[in-house]
Amino acid sequence: MNHNLNITASCRIRDGKVYLNNKEVFNGESSEDFPAFIKSAYQNLGLKYGKFHKMDSLSKLGFIASEYIFSEMDVGSLDKENTAIVLANSSSSLDTDIRHHNSIKDASNFYPSPAVFVYTLPNIVMGEICIKNKIQGENAFFIFDEFNAQTLIEPIEILFEETETKACLGGWVEFLEGKYEAFLFFIEKESNKGKLAFNVPNMNQLYL
């Protein structure tokens, strides 16, 4: 199907490195763990955003990937009501679910925290990205066993076909027990910026 949909930016975060549009833009391999690494990426972006420090790991990961993508764009010029976010992963919010679960499993040491519980949903990361950038378009979070370009492309194509969506931040954002991976991309209709068609081969190329 010809949609004239193009990938106008992409960001991959994996193994302590950040790639923007397939080029390494930050190397944080020397960080000893994920919290240290993601904080160094935050500093690398030159961000001053207090809410970042309250986020759980999944939200921090997705948020930083989105900030790299938006760092080279004029976010203010987006049609905010028609910019969508569609994300997916395999472990939902299980990393934070386990934290909440551990806080309630012992009746004599019972300490559930609302600040933890709110992150026991995978779509909170989309909320964080929307708040930062004032994005109000379509929101959907899907769960797939593993990254699969085709299953991720389908719901995004459908948004462009069946709604007034003009642009979409899509991708894969996965965090569980210290293991992480983010692959976010920005899709626009008939954009002149870097014509890279939104299709399975191009997605797989960028994901590699």
Added chain:
Amino acid sequence: MKPTAYILSDNMISSLGFSTQEHITAFRKGQSGISTYNTLDSSFFVSKVNEQRKKEEWAKLNVQEEYTNLEQLFILSISKTLENTGINPQSKDTLFILSSTKGNIEALSQSNNANAFLGKMAKNVGKYFNLSYQPQVISTACISGTLACVFANRYIRSGRYKHVIVSGGDIISDFTLSGFNSFKALGTTSCKPFDKNRDGVNLGEGVGTILFSSKKRAQGNNIYIGGGASSNDANHISGPSRTGDGLFLTIKKAMEQAGLSSNDLGYISAHGTATPYNDEMEAKAFHLAQLQDVPLNSFKGYFGHTLGAAGILESIGGIQSLLHNELYPSPGFEEIGVSQTVPVIKEHKEKQMNHILKTASGFGGCNSSIIFSKE
């Protein structure tokens, strides 16, 4: 002409029963399934599926393999929905979408927590129906079920699939009870959506299933999806918008897609969680959409907040209202308690309608609306 998503069949499972018909009977009487439940050294008002009834229903399926409690409920609801429809879930033109917020979250207490993965749950349910593909899972907080229906409409309209089975479910767990309790969001009595004495939500469990199809029902009385949308408030991750603008945006987009104006809507199946902030926000959104005179109810007073099932169970409730031209009372409601007044339904009555609206909002600032129309 794009295909239309018609409703071929549906099923509801909650404290009120294991069929849509049992639910209609309860709705007509305004009968709630909310009761007290003791756990975590406290007593909570919740809506639980009858355990004995579930065992009997499950035994009828004569299944040898092991499934979790929630998977059994999914399988029962989907099986009942597919009965006598002639739809083969294995065929390539059929898509399966499951919606859930926490799935088998209780598996975290087990030594092997593999079942806690939503994808594993979907695979287990798919295995029962011999699917060659993995059901899609939508997990977008409390709009999951509504959003699954909105996507079903898009998948059918785009011509990609002829049939879409949408099934949403969640169960009562110490996980969600302790979490909502830590937020001080739980009601101290049976919940009272839109009432001035409302003080919080009651959690509920259940599964709702709808079979959408590009084919109409042969026996007539066809209901279809007119339009739908989702949005984000871009305001706060755990508090509803103070203005209702995010929810309003979805209502506006859904009405535009359906080609309707505010006068065309006969009824609203609201999210109505009975927390002070949600109901206030929703009332504001209805005013922004000029729907302040459209009668509404919240099904939360019947079977609590069923999380990932809510959007589907409450859509089916609304569809039944539309089909039978009747309005069901909103249990727990006595006196309006939102700053911008809305007409909450107090008693069962007849009303001729052609279009209805279902709304939902959730953590993360997400909102969703869907319109069902009569042909």
